[in-house]
Amino acid sequence: MRAFKYSRAASLKDAAARLAETPNAKLIAGGTNLLDLMKLQIETPEALIDVNGLPLDQIEVTQEGGLRVGALVRNTDLAADVRVRRDYPVLSRAILAGASQQLRNRATTAGNLLQRTRCPYFYDTDQPCNKRKPGSGCSAIGGYSRGLAVIGASESCIATYPGDMAVALRVLDATVQISDADGETRDLALADFHRLPGDAPQVENDLEKGEIITSVTLPKPVASRQIYRKIRDRASYAFALVSVAAVIGKDFARFAIGGVAPKPWRSETAERELPQQGVARFSQALFADATPTRENRFKIVLAERVLQSTWTENRG
Amino acid sequence: MTSFPLPPVDRRTVLAGATAAATAYSTGLSAAGLASGADEQTVTLRVNGQTHALKLEERTTLLDALREHIGLTGTKKGCDHGQCGACTVIVNGRRINSCLTLALMHEGDAVTTIEGLAGRDGQHPMQAAFVKHDAFQCGYCTSGQICSSVAMLDEIKAGIPSHVTEDLNAEPKRTPEEVRERMSGNICRCGAYSNILDAINEVSGAV
Numbered sequence: 001m002r003a004f005k006y007s008r009a010a011s012l013k014d015a016a017a018r019l020a021e022t023p024n025a026k027l028i029a030g031g032t033n034l035l036d037l038m039k040l041q042i043e044t045p046e047a048l049i050d051v052n053g054l055p056l057d058q059i060e061v062t063q064e065g066g067l068r069v070g071a072l073v074r075n076t077d078l079a080a081d082v083r084v085r086r087d088y089p090v091l092s093r094a095i096l097a098g099a100s101q102q103l104r105n106r107a108t109t110a111g112n113l114l115q116r117t118r119c120p121y122f123y124d125t126d127q128p129c130n131k132r133k134p135g136s137g138c139s140a141i142g143g144y145s146r147g148l149a150v151i152g153a154s155e156s157c158i159a160t161y162p163g164d165m166a167v168a169l170r171v172l173d174a175t176v177q178i179s180d181a182d183g184e185t186r187d188l189a190l191a192d193f194h195r196l197p198g199d200a201p202q203v204e205n206d207l208e209k210g211e212i213i214t215s216v217t218l219p220k221p222v223a224s225r226q227i228y229r230k231i232r233d234r235a236s237y238a239f240a241l242v243s244v245a246a247v248i249g250k251d252f253a254r255f256a257i258g259g260v261a262p263k264p265w266r267s268e269t270a271e272r273e274l275p276q277q278g279v280a281r282f283s284q285a286l287f288a289d290a291t292p293t294r295e296n297r298f299k300i301v302l303a304e305r306v307l308q309s310t311w312t313e314n315r316g
Numbered sequence: 317m318t319s320f321p322l323p324p325v326d327r328r329t330v331l332a333g334a335t336a337a338a339t340a341y342s343t344g345l346s347a348a349g350l351a352s353g354a355d356e357q358t359v360t361l362r363v364n365g366q367t368h369a370l371k372l373e374e375r376t377t378l379l380d381a382l383r384e385h386i387g388l389t390g391t392k393k394g395c396d397h398g399q400c401g402a403c404t405v406i407v408n409g410r411r412i413n414s415c416l417t418l419a420l421m422h423e424g425d426a427v428t429t430i431e432g433l434a435g436r437d438g439q440h441p442m443q444a445a446f447v448k449h450d451a452f453q454c455g456y457c458t459s460g461q462i463c464s465s466v467a468m469l470d471e472i473k474a475g476i477p478s479h480v481t482e483d484l485n486a487e488p489k490r491t492p493e494e495v496r497e498r499m500s501g502n503i504c505r506c507g508a509y510s511n512i513l514d515a516i517n518e519v520s521g522a523v
Contacts, residue, residue, distance in 0.1 A: 003354035006374040006420050032416045035377070036397050048374075050421055076410070080476045085484040096479045100501025101468065103398060105410040106417060236479065236500035 001038045005047040012212065015051050016181040020210030022047045027212065029072055030106040032099075033115040040125060042132055043116075056214055059083070065220035068177075071110035071213045075165065076101070078109060088218055090226035090245050094168035097230040100237045110213035112165045113176070113193065117204050117262050119148055119159040130156040131201040141293075147241065150292040150299050152261035157201030158293075160259055161194060162239045167258035168228060169216060170266055171245040177215045178207065190216070194263035204262075224249040225314045229306050230258075242303045248314045251275075255307060257286065260299055279308045359420050363388065364432025372419050379403045381419035382429060390430040390459045394503075401502030404460040404467075405429050411467035413501075430459035433466060442466050445515035453506035461502050465516045468498045472520075490520040 009015035009027075019025050025047035028034055037043040056070040059081050067088070069078060078084060079095035099107065121127045121139035128137035140148055140158050149160045174190045194205050207213070227246040232238040240259035247254045253274055256266040270285035277285075283304035290300055354373045361368050363386060370385050379396075382388045382405070391414060394402030398413040405414045406428040434440040442462050445451070452458045472488050480497040481488045488494060495516050504512060516522075 001375045003373070003375055005355065006357060006418065028418070028421070031418065031421070032398055032413070035416050035418070038375075039396065048418075050418075052421060076471075076476060080474075082485075085477065089484050092477065092484055093479075096477060096481075100398075100401065101471065101478075101498055102401060102404055102411050102413045102464065102501045103416075106412050236497050 001035075002041060002044045004045055006050065007047070008050045008053055010053075012054055012056070012179060012214065013181070013183060015049055015054065016179060016210055016212050018047075018049050019212065020181040022049075025049060027051050029108040029111045030074070030103075031111075032103050032107050033111070037116060040123065042123065042125065051212075062217060067218045069109050069216045069218070071108060071215055073109045075099070075104040075107040075109070075112060078165075079104070087221035088168075088172060088226070090171060090228050090247060091165070091168040091218070093226075093228035094164040094230075094243075094245060097228060097240075097243070098164035109165075109216055112163055113169075113213065113216070114205065114207075115163055117159045117161045117194075117197075117201075120144060122159060131159060131197075134200070134202050144295070145293040146295045147239065147259075148293070148296055149261050150296055151265060151287055151290040152196050152263065153291060154197045154199065154201070156199050157197035157262070159197070159201070159262060160239075161261065161263050162259075164228070164230065164240065164243060164258060166190065166194070167243055167245045167256045167264040169218075170264035171247050171254050171256035173219055175217045176213055177217060178211050179214045180208070180212070181210045185214070187217075190264075191266070197262050201262075222247070222249055227310055227314060229310060231302060231306060242299050242306055244303070244306045244310055246310050246314065248311070248316075250316055253311065253315070255282075255286075255310075257303055257307075260287075260303060274311075279311050280304065283307050357420055359423050361386075361419065361422055361425060361427055363427045364429060370419065374418070374420060376419045377415055378405070378407075378417045378419045378422055378427070379414035382414060382427070388429050388431050391463075392456055392459055394457065394460070399503070400457070400460075401464055402457050402460040404464040404502065406463055406467045409467070409470065411464050428463070430463055433462065440466065442515070442519050445518045446512070449511045449515040449518065450508075451511040451515040452504075452508050457502060457504045457506075461499070461504065461512055464499060464502045465495075465512075465519075468495070469516075469520050471498065490522050492517055492522055495520065495522065 026045040028048045028050050057072040058070045060068045062068050075095050079092045085092050119140050121129050122131050127139040130138050148158045169190045176188045176193050179185045224247045230240045230243040232240050243258035245256045256264045267286050270282050274282045287300050356371050358371050382391050392402040394400035396415045398416040403414040404411050407425050477484055477488050478497050480493050
């Protein structure tokens with residue numbers, strides 16, 4: 001691990017100001033992904049600003065009847081919160097399906113959203129990778145791609161977003177609250193938070209320099225069945241090959257898919273036509289622009305089957 | 317036949333000596349500014365009930381602080397990337413991978429390692445159960461397995477659900493299936509899993 005300057009943020013404003021002023025600075029909360037990457041010198045920040053002391057670790061009811069989840073709420077606490085378990089079970093389920101309990105005990109809500117979108121070649125510092133070293137090329141295209149993206153990828157990067165929590169947040173229509181050094185705040189739909197790689201795969205989200213996630217807000221709960229199904233190579237502590245987060249109500253159905261794209265994948269347009277068109281058509285529409293490799297085209301078939309069984313077992 | 321009088325020595329004494337030498341060596345390097353020019357900061361950790369004021373390079377992980385600076389070598393470094401669980405310790409009541417957190421992030425925190433699990437004498441019931449059920453072969457993952465399993469049973473008691481908890485709104489049960497899922501962050505390359513499960517299930521009074 002390269003040396004860096006470590007400091008603790010005294011306040012949100014202090015953290016944002018230091019983040020904006022210090023060249024190559026990063027915030028650290030749980031640190032489970034960041035330190036992993038720093039040990040391999042894939043991440044080499046010159047300064048780490050520890051935000052663990054900031055008062056952003058509460059889950060509160062919003063005026064609209066939803067929940068505001070502080071950026072520093074640990075994954076374990078979010079998944080175990082009685083309101084989340086009762087009203088947003090797909091979120092509890094998604095979090096519990098990810099990582100190990102040791103990691104969930106440290107990992108935070110905002111940190112989870114900011115985990116790097118990664119692939120084996122991103123981790124292998126001897127190989128070209130446009131995400132790790134922009135312009136160096138993509139080793140995954142034409143390489144080992146079984147676990148990688150089938151849709152939303154580009155000619156510069158086919159890495160998959162590995163997280164589970166964000167897939168549930170996407171299907172729940174969550175929004176992200178962001179604050180900057182001037183105290184300006186903005187709300188961003190989770191749908192718009194993660195970016196597709198295009199020709200700049202090193203930029204994975206919409207945050208500007210100096211901006212900090214302060215919370216994630218869930219809208220008022222809706223009467224629904226909520227399901228998170230994760231298909232993976234082993235029963236626990238593995239990334240998804242395909243995951244499906246579903247919220248199925250009396251006259252609507254929403255699905256977000258994980259493990260297939262550089263961000264949680266969802267189509268509201270296709271969802272509206274699902275009841276008339278059926279799941280096969282829905283899945284076709286969802287993956288209409290897919291560009292799978294020979295090794296990962298099975299994910300499209302797998303996703304359709306998981307969607308089919310989830311829909312059949314849980315519809316009205 | 318000549319006999320060579322040897323000083324009484326055991327594995328722990330050798331390890332402690334090696335740790336002291338390694339610490340002196342790395343301190344010498346950083347004092348001379350050769351290692352990296354890394355700055356040092358102070359942090360106070362409460363480890364197994366004892367307070368340790370340490371001066372550490374900023375990039376020192378909690379794991380390295382425990383092993384190399386405090387000399388508690390019971391906590392093991394396996395993968396050093398949070399995948400194997402050998403470095404599991406209990407911080408403020410929760411198990412974490414000590415390799416994936418900086419020591420400086422734990423000012424004032426209470427850390428329990430395998431050395432502090434039982435009191436001054438004897439064994440923690442989980443340690444005794446691991447011995448009884450022969451729940452290890454090489455033993456390298458064992459301190460992590462034991463710290464992890466002790467905190468894991470507390471998590472079930474606290475009502476924290478897992479991936480295999482059937483009813484999210486009910487109290488999780490101490491079933492072998494729950495234990496398996498909850499221990500997936502601890503790898504045993506010798507494959508002593510069935511005996512590890514037997515040991516944990518005995519302590520948990522699995523139902």
